Amino acid sequence: MSQQRIDWTGWLARWDDQQAGYLPDREEQFALMLDVVERITGTPARFLDLACGPGSISARAAERFPAAEITGVDLDPFLLEIARQAVASDRVSFAEADLRAPGWDGVLGDQSLDAVCSATALHWLDPADLTTLAQTLAQRIRPGGIFLNADTMRLGPTEVPRLDALAVELRDQIWSTSHANGVEDWETWWKAAAAEPAFTALLTERETRFADRHKGRDITLTDTVEAFRKAGFAEVAVLGQVADKHLFAAIR
Numbered sequence: 453m454s455q456q457r458i459d460w461t462g463w464l465a466r467w468d469d470q471q472a473g474y475l476p477d478r479e480e481q482f483a484l485m486l487d488v489v490e491r492i493t494g495t496p497a498r499f500l501d502l503a504c505g506p507g508s509i510s511a512r513a514a515e516r517f518p519a520a521e522i523t524g525v526d527l528d529p530f531l532l533e534i535a536r537q538a539v540a541s542d543r544v545s546f547a548e549a550d551l552r553a554p555g556w557d558g559v560l561g562d563q564s565l566d567a568v569c570s571a572t573a574l575h576w577l578d579p580a581d582l583t584t585l586a587q588t589l590a591q592r593i594r595p596g597g598i599f600l601n602a603d604t605m606r607l608g609p610t611e612v613p614r615l616d617a618l619a620v621e622l623r624d625q626i627w628s629t630s631h632a633n634g635v636e637d638w639e640t641w642w643k644a645a646a647a648e649p650a651f652t653a654l655l656t657e658r659e660t661r662f663a664d665r666h667k668g669r670d671i672t673l674t675d676t677v678e679a680f681r682k683a684g685f686a687e688v689a690v691l692g693q694v695a696d697k698h699l700f701a702a703i704r
């Protein structure tokens with residue numbers, strides 16, 4: 453079936469609506485991330501949207517930084533196809549890579565990066581993968597460049613069990629309220645995609661790529677801080693927090 457009739461921009465917008473149910477004030481968070489990038493690095497020349505999905509951050513970065521070269525990297529062939537169809541331009545490109553694989557950053561060529569932003573994605577990794585990822589980013593981001601991540605980072609089930617449980621409860625409450633207010637949830641979005649025959653091949657490939665998705669222990673805030681400190685980032689801090697969602701920043 454031809455993909456000509458697919459409303460790619462519509463799928464991206466529907467994704468954005470769905471994701472807003474999981475990251476409180478997602479649009480404001482993205483705007484804040486780009487503000488921070490500009491304040492720390494000036495206008496970035498090379499920007500990476502890490503685990504970009506269908507390109508939400510890439511699209512906003514392209515608008516905000518009209519001279520920047522933007523790359524989105526992800527493992528999901530279906531979400532990348534939405535990104536390529538809805539967002540790609542001569543300044544914005546998308547590449548496939550598994551962030552757990554050594555040397556994944558080969559897809560970026562040999563240039564260094566001014567800024568790397570990520571949202572609601574790195575909690576898919578195990579803590580050991582995050583440590584390696586931070587080391588790779590430390591080599592890729594130029595001195596004075598920045599890494600920002602808006603994502604779930606557990607407070608620490610063993611370090612602070614009551615506060616950790618409370619934060620998860622508060623997070624679940626935020627999600628339930630969003631969904632009770634009619635925001636589409638993750639499962640419904642993916643069911644709708646699966647009902648579109650033109651997507652079948654990409655979704656089948658997606659299943660294969662994530663078949664070995666390992667769900668070890670959840671990444672904590674301490675894991676994140678330690679990974680980026682040990683990797684050699686000069687300054688590491690949390691810029692914002694709601695329940696277990698943190699806006700984490702690390703200056704190289």
Ligand SMILES: C[S@@+](CC[C@H](N)C(=O)[O-])C[C@H]1O[C@@H](n2cnc3c(N)ncnc32)[C@H](O)[C@@H]1O
Nearest residue numbers: 503504505508526527528550551552571573576
């Ligand atoms: C919830 S989505 C968020 C996408 C996007 N950052 C956003 O905010 O809309 C999580 C993303 O992480 C990607 N991802 C998870 N594990 C990955 C891995 N090992 N390598 C590359 N991408 C990965 C998924 O494919 C998915 O696109």
